[in-house]
Amino acid sequence: MPLPSLKDRFAQLLALPSVSCTQAALDQSNRPVVELLATWLGDLGFACELQEIAPGKFNLLASLGSGPGGLVLAGHTDTVPYDASLWKSDPLRLDERDGRWYGLGSCDMKGFFAIAIEALLPLLEKPLRQPLLILATCDEESSMAGARALAEAGRPLGRAAVIGEPTGLRPIRLHKGVMMERIDILGQSGHSSDPSLGHSALEAMHAAIGELLALRAQWQKEFNNPQFGVPQPTLNLGCIHGGDNPNRICGQCALEFDLRPLPGMDPQALRRAIGERLQPVAERFAVRLDYQPLFPAVPPFEQAADSELVRLAERLSGHSAEAVAFGTEAPYLQQLGCETLVLGPGDIACAHQPDEHLELARIPPTVELLRGLIQHYCL
Numbered sequence: 091m092p093l094p095s096l097k098d099r100f101a102q103l104l105a106l107p108s109v110s111c112t113q114a115a116l117d118q119s120n121r122p123v124v125e126l127l128a129t130w131l132g133d134l135g136f137a138c139e140l141q142e143i144a145p146g147k148f149n150l151l152a153s154l155g156s157g158p159g160g161l162v163l164a165g166h167t168d169t170v171p172y173d174a175s176l177w178k179s180d181p182l183r184l185d186e187r188d189g190r191w192y193g194l195g196s197c198d199m200k201g202f203f204a205i206a207i208e209a210l211l212p213l214l215e216k217p218l219r220q221p222l223l224i225l226a227t228c229d230e231e232s233s234m235a236g237a238r239a240l241a242e243a244g245r246p247l248g249r250a251a252v253i254g255e256p257t258g259l260r261p262i263r264l265h266k267g268v269m270m271e272r273i274d275i276l277g278q279s280g281h282s283s284d285p286s287l288g289h290s291a292l293e294a295m296h297a298a299i300g301e302l303l304a305l306r307a308q309w310q311k312e313f314n315n316p317q318f319g320v321p322q323p324t325l326n327l328g329c330i331h332g333g334d335n336p337n338r339i340c341g342q343c344a345l346e347f348d349l350r351p352l353p354g355m356d357p358q359a360l361r362r363a364i365g366e367r368l369q370p371v372a373e374r375f376a377v378r379l380d381y382q383p384l385f386p387a388v389p390p391f392e393q394a395a396d397s398e399l400v401r402l403a404e405r406l407s408g409h410s411a412e413a414v415a416f417g418t419e420a421p422y423l424q425q426l427g428c429e430t431l432v433l434g435p436g437d438i439a440c441a442h443q444p445d446e447h448l449e450l451a452r453i454p455p456t457v458e459l460l461r462g463l464i465q466h467y468c469l
């Protein structure tokens with residue numbers, strides 16, 4: 091079967107829904123998307139391997155050429171959920187208007203795979219000195235389970251990896267980590283007229299919050315990186331639920347908060363520090379206190395400014411490498427020994443919302459840039 095045109099590939103990828111979501115009712119398989127990619131890449135001579143990460147969830151590793159080294163062009167095949175009624179066009183149908191391609195995943199980031207294929211087509215005739223790998227992961231938007239599984243398996247992927255997340259074609263070599271955590275306090279309810287009848291979970295939480303804010307102040311004094319728009323690590327108290335009536339001692343209270351560590355801060359060490367500060371609170375208030383992550387942390391990411399990949403991408407894109415505020419799969423690929431960079435054609439400002447789109451003008455420079463990377467690493 092002949093390979094569809096760039097626009098048809100783009101449209102076919104968008105037409106296959108692949109929402110990943112922590113709410114099971116909205117969560118979908120990404121299998122049709124990786125199978126479609128495997129069909130195209132297999133026809134082009136790639137060896138394609140589908141790895142099942144969870145029921146219905148697959149990573150695709152498609153490689154051309156063999157041996158160590160080489161380049162990985164990587165991305166995620168899932169999208170966030172969508173509300174079709176808020177879109178001007180069908181989110182699953184590619185719509186071209188105003189010099190843009192509209193559709194769910196056009197920018198973040200199924201469209202990247204269609205463009206990456208465009209970049210490699212004219213290079214297929216030449217024998218590769220080092221392999222080219224197209225990596226398509228699952229569940230980036232919900233749990234990062236696809237990239238995490240690759241990191242845990244530990245199989246080296248290549249010398250360099252570029253993740254085509256929306257960065258407006260600017261190379262990104264730093265981002266903060268993402269941690270979301272929960273504290274549950276179980277006290278003892280009782281009549282409000284006599285504090286000795288209970289143990290207030292709410293007052294214990296008040297003390298726990300005091301500890302968190304003290305840690306935040308300490309970390310913000312210790313860590314600062316001016317390359318970020320917000321140069322300090324952040325800790326946000328996101329939501330709190332506890333108690334029911336003014337005349338009852340509060341028996342239960344739960345808090346969820348988010349932490350964004352800078353490169354150089356280890357999520358596990360931060361968790362240990364939090365745990366150590368919370369334990370005395372539990373003892374002082376005679377309550378049960380459980381502290382749990384809501385999901386495994388996305389580590390902070392930094393690729394050295396003077397690394398080969400950063401230098402090359404800066405030259406090819408005409409931009410110095412920067413930092414972004416969102417988390418990506420980059421730290422996991424880096425753990426596998428790849429110099430790693432985030433660089434893709436979309437704009438993050440239109441991701442995760444109705445009328446997501448890709449500017450058509452971004453496509454030719456993306457094709458050129460990816461072709462330059464492939465030539466450098468594989469030919």
Ligand SMILES: [Zn+2]
Binds near residue numbers: 166198
């Ligand atoms: Zn994305």
